[in-house]
Amino acid sequence: MTASIRSELLKIRTTRGWYGYLAVVVLLAGLAAAGDIGSSEDFRRSLVEFQVGLVDAGGIAALLAIILGITVVTSEFRHGTITPTLLAAPLRERVVGAKAVATLLVSLVFTLLALVVIVAIALVWLSIIDAELHFTDRDVLVRTAQVFLLSVLWGLLGVSIGTIVQSQVAALVGTLIWIFLGETLLIGLFGLIDVGGVDFEGAADYLPFQALDAADGTTDELLSYWKGVAVSLVWIAAIGAAGTERMRRRDIT
Amino acid sequence: MIEVENLSKRFGKTQAVAGLSFRVEPGTITGFLGPNGAGKSTTLRSILGLVHPDAGSTVVLGVPYRKLDRPMHRVGAVLEASEVHPGRTGRNHLRVLAAAAGIPRSRVEEVLSLVELAAGAKRRVKGYSLGMRQRLGLAAALLGDPEVLVLDEPANGLDPAGIRWLRDLLRSLAAEGRTILVSSHVLAEVAQTVDRVVIIHRGRLIQQASIAEVLAGAQGATRVRSPDSGRLRELLAAQGVEVNEGDGVLLAEVPPEQVGELAAANGVVLHELTVESATLEEVFLELTGGETTE
Secondary structure (H helix, E strand, C coil): CHHHHHHHHHHHHCCCHHHHHHHHHHHHHHHHHHHHHHCCCCHHHHCHHHHHHHHHHHHHHHHHHHHHHHHHHHHHHHHCCHHHHHHHCCCHHHHHHHHHHHHHHHHHHHHHHHHHHHHHHHHHHHHHCCCCCCCCCHHHHHHHHHHHHHHHHHHHHHHHHHHHHCCHHHHHHHHHHHHHHHHHHHHHHHHHCEECCEECHHHHHHCHHHHHHHCCCCCCCCCCHHHHHHHHHHHHHHHHHHHHHHHHHCCCC | CEEEEEEEEEECCEEEEEEEEEEECCCCEEEEECCCCCCHHHHHHHHCCCCCCCEEEEEECCECHHHCCCHHHHEEEECCCCCCCCCCEHHHHHHHHHHHHCCCHHHHHHHHHHCCCHHHCCCEHHHCCHHHHHHHHHHHHHCCCCCEEEEECCCCCCCHHHHHHHHHHHHHHHHCCCEEEEEECCHHHHHCCCCEEEEEECCEEEEEEEHHHHHHCCCCCEEEECCCHHHHHHHHHHCCCCEEEECCEEEECCCHHHHHHHHHHCCCCCCEEEECCCCHHHHHHHHCCCCCCC
16 A cells, blocks of 8 residues: 555656646745735734635645546546556555545645745745734634645545546536536525425535535634534545445456 | 456447457467457456456466456566556656555666666657557566566567567567467467467457467468479379469479379479468468458
């Protein structure tokens, strides 16, 4: 298993896409931090909640994490590399497991990189304008931990989606459509259902990306934070289990 | 070493393999032959645990491939030359596989020079020729220094020099005592290399024999030239031998001994007496019903 994880990490680092991921993380984190600080009023920049918000911008790592999670699985099918991968490690559930662990680790790296960029910009900028710094404040640290966990959840969901869909384009495009259209439609639909006086509106909170939204810790309108994390994990496990079963049965031709 | 037992696999409406059984003995090079679409790749992928058979079983070194401990150290396989990420360099492709199999990086350099790919190793695979990809595939198969090699059409895309190189490499690998199963749809590619052949067609076994037996079956007509060919023809015809004539040459469908003895007994002068051996390709076509593709 350790060997498979090492191999998966090496796979991620040995294509040009890797530098693309890192560049996008740095760029988006930098833009978010600069935008936040630049557009804010002077007195607000010294507030703890403002600096919590800055750390929160590290959540962009989650977007890259889900793309990574999907492609870590689907690119093997796209390029046929699943054949040599399975020749080296014939137990397919182990390959899926190694991909999940590798994605988890790299999701943490993405988040770390994003936070380093954000904090570096903030430290320089806020020091220049003599703002008070709260980066060791408990609220900031809690949010930092939440941002790390969030990207891991998104990354793992990506792996689950990849194992069940297996086609790269379908998985990436399908996920985008699901996020922006599918869940919105379902939320509307749930709002309309009314069976014998029981309404289903709250059920929409249990949809995967609604649960992930709750798990970013910044909203009060959805599930509570820990419930959001738990429901996200249930989705990851359920989709991942179905996907692993599909992987196990598939003929690699 | 490799045992295929009553293997069957259907893809949709296509019966790719139907009740196929054969054995590959240790220390031999076995050619796995059949026209395109005969079921060779499906069989090899079943042996390697990539395809789930509908019925039957395959065993490598005593167990199903999936139960092998450290499989890359026991069995090396080259399937399709295209199964590499185009954006990865050849060296990194091998490093990824070495990492998965717990093989040290130094071995990557060894196999790169073994397949004569060291010079191109830092280039991305996207820019490789088909021949270079085949070499990379072979390098991957040899990473674990396995005792068994399974190669699916390794000569595809190689130029004549490449095919010769492959033949020499396979011979030297076999000389080290390895067991090799190599598939091809062109008999001539492997005829000079293999000890035994397994010929399949439409997913069924046609023949499993030593290459010598196949060659023996390839004997054709006897070619005779004589200044008195009209008389010789009559003598042969009188014995019920089928004779064809063309360009002053007789082709008799009997062994040369019979023609020579008949000529001597009747005082007929011969200028030429040779065996017109059918090429292996013709034998192959005959065995598989004259179809090379379907």
